[in-house]
Amino acid sequence: MEHRRWAEEHPWPPRWLRWVPPALILLTLALDHATPSRYSFGPLLSASVVLALFTYPPIGVAATGAAGCVLLALANEIEDYVGPQTITSLIVLASVTLLSMALCIVRRRSESRFRHVQAVAEAVQLALLRPLPARIGPLRMAGFYRAADDEALIGGDLYCVRDTPFGIRVIIGDVKGKGVAATQTVATVISSFQEAALIHPSLPQVADRIDVALQMDRDHPPLEPLGDKVAAAPAQSLTDELFTTAVLLEFSRDASSVRILDRGHQPLLVIRRDAASVVETEHSLPLGMADLLLDAPRVTTLGLDPGDILVAYSDGVTEARDGTGTFYPLRDRLQSHCNSGARPVSPTELITFVRDDLVRWTPALGDDVIAIAFQPAPAGDR
Structure with a gap:
């Protein structure tokens, strides 16, 4: 079937998307290191967790959030400018991680249900239009x-x-x-x-x-x-x-x-x-x-x-x-x-x-x- 071949050639989410969350974490740390202490790029780590929601299982989302928290705390400790902004960024990142884990569980359950319904529909449809x-x-x-x-x-x-x-x-x-x-x-x-x-x-x-x-x-x-x-x-x-x-x-x-x-x-x-x-x-x-x-x-x-x-x-x-x-x-x-x-x-x-x-x-x-x-x-x- 043509639609099946198209789906195989255009998978979603695309495979390259799985590399974006860790790359975004590294980019955030690099920006924090290269800019003065009054600038904070910690909120960007929340974006990496949200992207992980679409590509990783719940344990992967948790690992992405935990890695972001640990690396952000270490980077600020090394630079010796741990302050209210750092604490706020860590609290926001932890909250976003927990919410993303819950949404990831819902997404995977919905995908599993959809795959089951799709398999039944394909069986019924292929019973009508059998391969030549x-x-x-x-x-x-x-x-x-x-x-x-x-x-x-x-x-x-x-x-x-x-x-x-x-x-x-x-x-x-x-x-x-x-x-x-x-x-x-x-x-x-x-x-x-x-x-x-x-x-x-x-x-x-x-x-x-x-x-x-x-x-x-x-x-x-x-x-x-x-x-x-x-x-x-x-x-x-x-x-x-x-x-x-x-x-x-x-x-x-x-x-x-x-x-x-x-x-x-x-x-x-x-x-x-x-x-x-x-x-x-x-x-x-x-x-x-x-x-x-x-x-x-x-x-x-x-x-x-x-x-x-x-x-x-x-x-x-x-x-x-x-x-x-x-x-x-x-x-x-x-x-x-x-x-x-x-x-x-x-x-x-x-x-x-x-x-x-x-x-x-x-x-x-x-x-x-x-x-x-x-x-x-x-x-x-x-």
């Missing part, structure tokens, strides 16, 4: 997912891959809304897809099952937490539809072809023979809006040769803006990459390029981002 396998049978795949909120694992985008008796089935989608409501819809779509993909022989039937689940959520909203109680969410109105743009894929058992059902999602791209092109499909209404369909959505079949790469993505990719407000041109960037002689030969290479190129293009992502690449394995590697 590198390969299922003859189909290779790779992808990356990043929520707009760096602290979240799941946003409004979703994906799921299942090996079924009817082929390898995939859904990539983007639900309406953000936050808790979006996560509930993600759970509805993925759970419905996982069940329907195994029992329904056609993609339209799978989509119909998801349609029914979304309409049930719209008509009978799931319960939402309200303080210490659980309350029913307000009913969705006709002007506040619950829907998901999605594309459903069904790869044949040998991955030589893929059936595509487009329910209002971003157009797929295919890279073959050094050319990146858009896959022409019949665009239909999003999932959850089946009651507005006049005709049943049609499935498009696309043949795939070994080496071809099919790319599915969300609008978070193509709507990412650079500093001038220009949208990220995914197809053009892939075509330029192929023309440069660095044509991706595997899904992993392609996804690595898209992820790094997208980071270079936009200073900050304003929406959830997902991109997944699929490729039939060569005949000798099946």
Whole structure:
């Protein structure tokens, strides 16, 4: 997950902060020694104790305060100007140390509780968005997912891959809304897809099952937490539809072809023979809006040769803006990459390029981002 990698690269508090408290103590003693006795820098020692609160355990905070008191008393004794200012500085430093120790204990308990809650949340979220396998049978795949909120694992985008008796089935989608409501819809779509993909022989039937689940959520909203109680969410109105743009894929058992059902999602791209092109499909209404369909959505079949790469993505990719407000041109960037002689030969290479190129293009992502690449394995590697 992208957010986990970012957190590992940017730990908090930063490691260098642990060296600041002792450095501040030494700086205070040096200033006291270098200036006349009428100047007192003892209060600076309190700052070192406060900084220790964020980096050290309680025993470390106590040691920092004790070291400051001892060194300040020794320095003043050596300089022979122990007076009211010294006594006041020691009392203030001791008081700040005791208060910082108490706050440090509270902080560590809060961090422990937060880590526990975060671990439970990650387990639940990863149960929905499971890591992509590198390969299922003859189909290779790779992808990356990043929520707009760096602290979240799941946003409004979703994906799921299942090996079924009817082929390898995939859904990539983007639900309406953000936050808790979006996560509930993600759970509805993925759970419905996982069940329907195994029992329904056609993609339209799978989509119909998801349609029914979304309409049930719209008509009978799931319960939402309200303080210490659980309350029913307000009913969705006709002007506040619950829907998901999605594309459903069904790869044949040998991955030589893929059936595509487009329910209002971003157009797929295919890279073959050094050319990146858009896959022409019949665009239909999003999932959850089946009651507005006049005709049943049609499935498009696309043949795939070994080496071809099919790319599915969300609008978070193509709507990412650079500093001038220009949208990220995914197809053009892939075509330029192929023309440069660095044509991706595997899904992993392609996804690595898209992820790094997208980071270079936009200073900050304003929406959830997902991109997944699929490729039939060569005949000798099946």
